[in-house]
Amino acid sequence: MRKANLFQVFSVVLICTAVESALTRSKIKLQNNGYTGIVIAINEDIAEDVAIVNNLQEIFTNASRILHRATKKRAFFKDITILLPETWGDSLTSESASGETFDTANIIVDKPNGLWGDDPYTNQLGSCGEEGEYIHLTANFLGDKDWAWKTFGDPARVLVHEWGHYRWGLFDEYSTGDDNHFYLNDKGHVAVTKCSSHVAGNALDVRNGKECNKNPEAGILPDKYCRYYPDLQKNQATSFTETVVDFCHTDPNGDPRSFHNAMAPNPQNIHCKYKSAWRSYWKAGK
Known part of the structure; x- marks a missing residue:
């Protein structure tokens, strides 16, 4: 029997409401091999762009297949919420936020970082095996698929790489500084x-x-x-x-x-x- 929705990312697009946050990241659960409770939030300074939302859904759906294969069918992305800024139009939303905020999201879409630029990265402060703080993506990375492919390769595979940093506390297997190349x-x-x-x-x-x-x-x-x-x-x-x-x-x-x-x-x-x-x-x- 065909599992039609195994790799389907169930995206719910919400209005991000500015509320006081305790800075506790949204809790992700692994249930029946599917990750649920993932929250992606777009910064209010990012200009409205439907391509960002569409590409997020496409990238995560493709990444889900790759993750499923790489983990020997032990994990895939199942339930994801995308938070939009209040400044964006209502046409992209399905309902209002219910407590989710930018500051508590697991993955954020923000301006380029002064150190990393448009490179996707994970804010990873712990030791081996400890979860990261969040994954950082930029509007340029998500908004221009052709540029992202030429610059970083398959965005879905890049996302799986960052998920290893964020969720499992993995580290890069190549040299990341000026030494040890x-x-x-x-x-x-x-x-x-x-x-x-x-x-x-x-x-x-x-x-x-x-x-x-x-x-x-x-x-x-x-x-x-x-x-x-x-x-x-x-x-x-x-x-x-x-x-x-x-x-x-x-x-x-x-x-x-x-x-x-x-x-x-x-x-x-x-x-x-x-x-x-x-x-x-x-x-x-x-």
Whole structure:
């Protein structure tokens, strides 16, 4: 029997009412494998744009399918409420808010962040396994699908990546700062900080685009200007953000294209004591 609504995000668009908030985030529950109680709120400073609402629904519906596959059918998005500013027209709404506010939303749509710009990010202050504060998306990311695809890849897969940060307390499996883009592996060769090792790409100098790390077996780490750029066309890794169908795991019988790289000095290994993303998610159990 076909499950017609398994991946359908049930979006209720509401008017966001300005009320005093205790800053307690809306409670999300996992019931019968479906996440319910998710609240998305749009900042009152964002200009009215029906594309933002339509794209939110499309992205979450697509992300639900991806999440279901990546969690081995253990989770999907089921019930989501979208809060609109009072300044937006009534044509997009179905009812008034009943206590939900921007300050208590799980996901916010706001202006670009001074540090992150239009990059989607999770305000993550806790340690491994602890939930984040909220996911931050921008109107540019949601309003212009073509630009978002060209800049970040599939927005639905980006959302699943951020959900791992927010809900399960996962950390990035690539280097996020100026350090640790490369390391010496157990053979003394220069290796790239990535998970899994099947993430294809090229090491290039950020100043001129020329190849760097030409002789990894020499055991000499590249200078600070060398970065690894994934090749979106040739990637085979099933754990890479753009091609994710699995979280990195440590199952010797699992898909080798998403096998966890425990040696890489990335935030996931550093904060989670070298546990894979899948093991951290399984431990979280939420």
